[in-house]
Every structure is written in C-alpha cells, then in structure tokens.
Amino acid sequence: MQRSGTLHVRALPSGRIRRRTGRAEVSKRVRIEDVAAAANVSMKTVSRVLNHEPNVSAATRTRVEAAVEKLQYKPNPSARVLAGRRSYLIAMLYDNPSSNYLMEVELGILDACQSQHYNMMLAPLVYDAKDIVEKVEALVVQSRLDGVVLTPPITDDPALLERLDELDVPFASVSPMEAFRRIGVVVDEEKAVAEMIVHLAGLGHTRIAHIKGHPAHGASGWRLSGYREGLERAGLVFDDALVVDGEFSYDSGFAATNALLALASPPTAIFAANDDMAAGAICAICERGLSVPRDISVCGFDDTPIARHIYPTLTTVRQPTREMGRIAGQELLKAIRDRGAGGIVEVPYALQLRRSTGPAPA
Amino acid sequence: MQRSGTLHVRALPSGRIRRRTGRAEVSKRVRIEDVAAAANVSMKTVSRVLNHEPNVSAATRTRVEAAVEKLQYKPNPSARVLAGRRSYLIAMLYDNPSSNYLMEVELGILDACQSQHYNMMLAPLVYDAKDIVEKVEALVVQSRLDGVVLTPPITDDPALLERLDELDVPFASVSPMEAFRRIGVVVDEEKAVAEMIVHLAGLGHTRIAHIKGHPAHGASGWRLSGYREGLERAGLVFDDALVVDGEFSYDSGFAATNALLALASPPTAIFAANDDMAAGAICAICERGLSVPRDISVCGFDDTPIARHIYPTLTTVRQPTREMGRIAGQELLKAIRDRGAGGIVEVPYALQLRRSTGPAPA
DNA sequence: CTGTTAGCGCCTTCAC
DNA sequence: GTGAAGGCGCTAACAG
Numbered sequence: 001m002q003r004s005g006t007l008h009v010r011a012l013p014s015g016r017i018r019r020r021t022g023r024a025e026v027s028k029r030v031r032i033e034d035v036a037a038a039a040n041v042s043m044k045t046v047s048r049v050l051n052h053e054p055n056v057s058a059a060t061r062t063r064v065e066a067a068v069e070k071l072q073y074k075p076n077p078s079a080r081v082l083a084g085r086r087s088y089l090i091a092m093l094y095d096n097p098s099s100n101y102l103m104e105v106e107l108g109i110l111d112a113c114q115s116q117h118y119n120m121m122l123a124p125l126v127y128d129a130k131d132i133v134e135k136v137e138a139l140v141v142q143s144r145l146d147g148v149v150l151t152p153p154i155t156d157d158p159a160l161l162e163r164l165d166e167l168d169v170p171f172a173s174v175s176p177m178e179a180f181r182r183i184g185v186v187v188d189e190e191k192a193v194a195e196m197i198v199h200l201a202g203l204g205h206t207r208i209a210h211i212k213g214h215p216a217h218g219a220s221g222w223r224l225s226g227y228r229e230g231l232e233r234a235g236l237v238f239d240d241a242l243v244v245d246g247e248f249s250y251d252s253g254f255a256a257t258n259a260l261l262a263l264a265s266p267p268t269a270i271f272a273a274n275d276d277m278a279a280g281a282i283c284a285i286c287e288r289g290l291s292v293p294r295d296i297s298v299c300g301f302d303d304t305p306i307a308r309h310i311y312p313t314l315t316t317v318r319q320p321t322r323e324m325g326r327i328a329g330q331e332l333l334k335a336i337r338d339r340g341a342g343g344i345v346e347v348p349y350a351l352q353l354r355r356s357t358g359p360a361p362a
Numbered sequence: 363m364q365r366s367g368t369l370h371v372r373a374l375p376s377g378r379i380r381r382r383t384g385r386a387e388v389s390k391r392v393r394i395e396d397v398a399a400a401a402n403v404s405m406k407t408v409s410r411v412l413n414h415e416p417n418v419s420a421a422t423r424t425r426v427e428a429a430v431e432k433l434q435y436k437p438n439p440s441a442r443v444l445a446g447r448r449s450y451l452i453a454m455l456y457d458n459p460s461s462n463y464l465m466e467v468e469l470g471i472l473d474a475c476q477s478q479h480y481n482m483m484l485a486p487l488v489y490d491a492k493d494i495v496e497k498v499e500a501l502v503v504q505s506r507l508d509g510v511v512l513t514p515p516i517t518d519d520p521a522l523l524e525r526l527d528e529l530d531v532p533f534a535s536v537s538p539m540e541a542f543r544r545i546g547v548v549v550d551e552e553k554a555v556a557e558m559i560v561h562l563a564g565l566g567h568t569r570i571a572h573i574k575g576h577p578a579h580g581a582s583g584w585r586l587s588g589y590r591e592g593l594e595r596a597g598l599v600f601d602d603a604l605v606v607d608g609e610f611s612y613d614s615g616f617a618a619t620n621a622l623l624a625l626a627s628p629p630t631a632i633f634a635a636n637d638d639m640a641a642g643a644i645c646a647i648c649e650r651g652l653s654v655p656r657d658i659s660v661c662g663f664d665d666t667p668i669a670r671h672i673y674p675t676l677t678t679v680r681q682p683t684r685e686m687g688r689i690a691g692q693e694l695l696k697a698i699r700d701r702g703a704g705g706i707v708e709v710p711y712a713l714q715l716r717r718s719t720g721p722a723p724a
Numbered sequence: 725c726t727g728t729t730a731g732c733g734c735c736t737t738c739a740c
Numbered sequence: 741g742t743g744a745a746g747g748c749g750c751t752a753a754c755a756g
C-alpha cells in the first residue's frame with residue numbers, strides 16, 4: 001500500500017497505530033487522491049475509471065486501474081453516496097430463503113457489484129403476499145435502491161414490473177418468462193429438456209414420465225414444453241397419465257413418484273423438473289426395493305450439489321447459475337448508468353450425464 | 363480479493379420521490395441546519411442532542427427535540443459515517459464460498475445487524491494464503507470495518523487474531539478452538555459425537571469407524587475426541603485401523619470409505635465428521651452392492667439439507683447454524699459498543715436419528 | 725479526453 | 741454550556 005510522490009501522513013480518526021519490530025507504523029487508508037497521484041492524473045479521472053464512465057482513454061484507464069490494484073484502493077461508500085446522487089446500492093429480490101440456487105445467483109451478482117464498487121442487499125419476499133408491490137416500493141424508496149435484480153417467480157409479476165417502471169427503478173431479471181423479458185439473463189430450458197428427453201429415448205425408453213414444477217414458475221412451463229417437444233422429436237406419443245404435478249420440493253417429487261409407480265404400466269424413466277424432486281423420486285423408487293437406473297432411470301434439472309452427492313449420481317441439466325447472477329448484475333449496472341442500456345443475454349446449458357440414467361429394462 | 367456486499371437495509375432519509383403522473387416532485391431534505399435554525403441553536407447543539415451527548419441544558423434539549431419532531435428530521439447516515447468515527451459496517455470472513463453452512467451463518471449475522479442498524483459485508487478469503495493477515499488488514503482499514511465475524515477455520519489463526527487486536531478491531535468467532543475463545547458461539551461437539559457413538563453401540567455395533575475432518579479445522583479434533591470418548595463410554599476399544607483421514611469433502615468421504623471397506627474386517631458403522639463425507643460414504647457402500655443401513659450404518663454431522671435428501675435419509679447431529687450466526691453478530695455488536703463486553707455463548711445441539719443407521723448385522 | 729472548483733450533511737476540534 | 745470553522749472522501753458541474 002504505497003504511492004509514488006508525497007506521502008501524506010494523517011491522523012486517523014481512531015488513531016490506529018500498530019507496532020512491529022519496535023517501529024511504529026501508521027496504517028493509513030488510501031484515498032482517491034493517493035490513487036490519482038500514483039497514476040499521475042486528476043481525482044476526477046480516477047473517479048471516472050472507477051465508475052466505468054466514458055471519456056477516458058484506454059491508456060489512462062489501465063494506468064489508473066493498476067494504481068487502484070496496487071494500492072488496494074476501495075472507495076468510501078459514504079463519501080460516494082453523500083457526494084453523488086446515487087446510493088450505489090441494489091437489492092436482490094427473492095422468495096425462497098435458502099436454496100443453493102439463490103446462493104449462487106447471489107454470489108454472481110456480488111461479483112458484478114465488486115468491479116463497480118456497488119453494494120447489494122438481500123430482500124426476502126413472500127411471493128404470495130398480496131401487498132408485494134407495496135413492500136417492494138417501500139424498500140426501494142427507503143433504501144434508495146439504484147436498481148433491483150428479480151429472481152423467479154418474482155420476475156413475472158406484471159403489477160410489480162409496472163410499478164418499478166413508474167418509480168424509474170431499473171431492474172434485471174433472472175430467467176423471466178417471455179412476456180417480461182427486458183433486461184436480464186435466460187437459458188433455453190426448453191431446448192435443454194428436449195435434448196434430455198431425446199437422450200432418454202435413445203437409451204430405449206418409451207414410457208418417459210414428467211414431474212412438473214411449481215405452477216407459478218415460468219420454468220415449469222418451459223420444462224413441460226421441452227418434455228413434449230422431446231417426445232415428439234423422438235417419435236414418442238404424449239401420454240397424459242405420465243405427467244404429474246410437483247412443486248419443486250423434495251417431498252412433492254417423492255409423492256409424485258409414488259403416484260407414477262402405482263400406475264398400471266409405470267414409466268421406465270422419469271424427468272423431474274428439478275433436482276430436488278429427482279432426489280425425492282429416487283428415494284421413492286428405492287423404498288419400493290427398485291433400483292435406479294436398472295429398473296427406472298431418473299433425471300433432474302439444475303445440477304445442484306445434491307446431484308453429485310446422492311446415490312446414484314444424478315443425470316441433470318446444468319445452468320450456469322453464478323454466471324447468470326453475474327450477468328444480471330452487469331446488465332442492471334449498465335442500465336443504472338444509462339437508462340436504455342442493458343438487454344437480455346442468453347447463456348448456454350449443458351447436459352450432465354451421470355449414473356441415474358441408463359438403458360431401458362428389457 | 364473480496365467481494366463485498368452490504369446486506370442490510372439502511373434507512374436513509376426520505377428525499378426525492380417521483381410521482382406516477384410523470385411529474386417529478388422534489389421534497390426538500392431537512393438538514394441539521396434547518397433544525398438548528400428552528401430551535402435557535404447551533405448545528406453542534408442539535409448534534410449533541412441527537413447523539414445523547416452531555417453538555418446540553420434540559421431546556422435547550424427539549425427545544426431541539428421539539429424542532430426535530432416538528433420537521434421530521436432524520437439524520438443522513440452517509441454524512442454521519444463520513445464525518446464520524448464509526449462505519450456501522452462489519453464483515454463476515456470465510457474461506458468456503460458456497461456451502462449451506464455459511465449461508466445460514468450469514469443470515470443469522472444479518473439478523474443481528476438488522477436490529478442495530480448495522481451493515482454486513484462478505485469477505486471470502488483463501489485460508490491457505492500466506493498473506494491472509496495483510497489481506498484482512500487492508501480490508502479492515504479500507505472498508506473501515508467496525509468489527510468482524512470469523513468462521514472456521516479462520517477463527518484459529520493466532521497471527522490474525524493478534525493483528526486484529528493491534529488494530530483494535532473487535533471480532534467474534536463461530537466455533538473457535540478452545541485456545542482462541544474470547545467472543546463468539548460454540549457447541550459442545552465432543553459431547554454430541556460421544557452421544558452418537560453411544561447410540562450406535564446401543565444398536566449393537568462394535569466395530570465403529572470414523573472418517574476424520576479437515577485437519578485445519580478445530581471441529582475435526584472435537585469430533586475425533588468425541589468419537590474416542592463415545593467408544594470408551596460404550597466400553598468399546600479404540601482401533602487405529604478404523605480411523606481414516608478425510609477433509610470434509612464428498613470425495614474424501616468416498617475414498618475413505620473404500621479404504622475402510624477394503625479392510626480385513628470392515629466396520630459395521632461409520633461416523634463421518636460431516637454430512638458431505640457421509641454422503642460420499644453411502645455412495646461408496648452402495649456401489650459395492652451393500653446396503654445402508656442393513657449392512658453398514660452411516661452417520662454424519664451438521665444436518666445440512668442433503669441429510670434429508672439422500673437415500674436413505676441421514677442420521678446426523680444438528681447444530682443451530684443460523685442461531686449461531688445471530689449470536690456471534692450480537693456479541694460482536696456488544697463488543698463494538700463497549701470493548702470488554704461480549705463473551706462466549708454455548709448453544710445446544712440435537713441428534714437427528716434417521717434411516718441411515720440401524721441395528722448391527724447379525 | 726481531462727482537470728478544477730464547489731459542495732454533499734454531519735462530526736470534530738477548539739475556542740468561547 | 742455553547743458555537744464557529746474545518747474537514748471526512750467523493751462526485752457534479754463546469755471549465756479547458
């Protein structure tokens with residue numbers, strides 16, 4: 001932590017002094033002024049670089065960035081907020097307080113925030129609540145949010161989006177439904193699922209069941225469509241009896257599978273709309289003394305850690321959750337700086353073929 | 363080095379509010395100066411009243427309070443932080459970026475912050491890094507942290523703790539080792555494990571193996587001690603061959619179990635030092651065509667979500683992770699307010715008996 | 725493309 | 741007991 005040029009030794013408010021090898025050193029905090037001196041530019045130029053503003057040549061930009069890195073400089077958030085007109089604060093809105101999915105998205109957003117020295121806060125919401133629009137408005141106003149990231153299913157509430165527009169608060173959505181796509185990230189889940197179904201058909205399965213996701217989530221729809229499309233592409237007929245309700249929870253997957261196994265002619269493969277339900281399915285199958293994948297193949301969606309940790313390891317679809325959070329954050333930050341900037345980014349999925357799927361029984 | 367995120371709602375004073383009509387209405391912000399004018403005193407006197415400082419006569423005090431009330435004045439937190447000596451910001455230091463454990467602790471700390479108008483940021487660290495002390499110092503200085511919460515294994519680095527003391531930065535630890543207990547929360551893990559082992563012995567098991575945790579974590583030591591103590595209490599002999607290395611990961615549990623199963627006389631029960639390793643153990647056992655718990659019982663520690671989602675569901679020890687985060691936060695905030703306050707709080711554990719353990723085979 | 729000059733709203737020091 | 745001046749560290753608005 002040093003700078004070329006004059007060394008300002010200033011008393012810290014708290015007067016922090018540390019001793020080492022008998023010598024007293026003052027650990028001073030680095031200010032924008034120090035970075036400016038180190039990079040041989042004005043404070044304002046440093047500020048511009050920090051805020052990703054235009055009108056800085058590439059050369060000076062890299063020079064400033066180097067100085068920032070070298071000095072480990074971090075802007076003082078209070079000073080920024082006080083001097084500027086922004087709060088440098090965004091929030092992630094969600095309604096499921098503890099899933100791995102959210103954690104990954106959160107880390108991705110944080111990642112995006114880091115480079116621009118933005119802060120993020122978590123805003124748990126109950127999606128069912130009828131006053132959700134008021135809740136969000138209060139949050140936005142009181143916390144002076146510069147923008148928000150929406151996660152499913154909060155992405156698809158028309159009234160909320162409208163209010164956000166009225167408040168002139170930019171928002172980015174993670175996996176919004178088609179009708180609500182403005183700024184955010186999406187994955188072609190339908191295509192992914194279709195591919196998975198075709199893969200199962202290729203293994204000889206002809207009776208492939210589907211456990212649907214929570215009806216309020218757009219993803220449930222896409223995954224169902226992908227299932228139908230996959231069947232069609234594989235030349236299999238769609239059978240109503242093989243499609244059962246679920247709600248993305250382990251328990252619902254367990255129950256749905258029991259229903260499926262009670263059928264006169266049960267399926268030889270099950271595609272659950274997410275990994276948690278697939279785990280529940282595997283449990284239900286095992287409890288009946290059947291074996292996965294010898295008797296029944298099971299696959300899920302999301303590639304959560306559980307997919308690698310259950311027995312047998314789960315065939316599933318990976319979506320790059322953290323990356324998605326990062327992109328949502330980036331696009332949001334763009335839009336905050338410049339209303340009109342930011343857009344929809346599509347990221348790739350990847351089939352993870354593991355041990356829970358295999359050839360259809362003879 | 364670290365991504366930072368403020369994860370708490372700050373109540374900023376109300377300012378510009380945009381109307382839906384499209385008309386922008388600016389409600390001018392009340393400043394301390396306005397209050398001073400209204401009460402016919404100086405700004406400083408208002409400040410004194412606001413901060414409950416001495417040297418204000420009762421008369422002026424009530425006069426100022428009246429003005430504050432009348433004008434609905436709310437101090438600007440940014441200005442306050444900028445000018446003052448406290449930042450109202452703490453950080454949670456950790457080195458494992460995505461486990462459920464951390465998420466829970468995080469939520470608990472946030473809970474504690476909420477009530478005291480404190481903010482929290484996340485600071486991922488690489489524990490192996492030799493410059494961890496410098497990294498933390500830079501973080502503390504640059505982010506003006508009022509205090510930090512340490513999570514394992516960062517709780518047990520003597521050099522770091524010493525530097526934190528030198529910097530006069532209070533810290534609270536979650537599950538620190540005995541030698542480093544000053545402020546924080548702990549669980550009697552040793553006792554919990556001993557109880558679990560006695561339970562297994564009660565099911566008829568005599569050859570009970572243990573997969574150790576990561577050597578850098580204090581928890582590994584406690585769990586090993588608990589294992590020994592449990593054996594002793596149950597009247598079983600300790601057998602070196604039944605204790606194998608692990609490092610808290612699924613893969614290490616898998617590998618360790620394969621080693622155990624290759625033994626001339628393999629165990630009939632395995633106590634893994636955490637749930638991830640227990641899941642790996644179950645996988646290894648199943649892959650050999652053996653059954654849990656019929657052939658071998660398995661139990662873990664932590665009660666992560668995976669414990670309820672694998673087949674068979676896992677017997678494990680629950681520690682109240684979120685509550686622990688909350689307490690660590692509370693104790694830290696006490697210490698920030700008053701050096702010398704705050705202490706070690708012990709919280710209870712609970713055995714979760716599920717399907718992965720059963721009677722020893724005949 | 726880059727720099728200069730004023731504050732942002734509050735707290736601190738040090739006078740009175 | 742009270743007050744005046746001077747920052748805290750940064751960005752907005754305007755210069756060049």
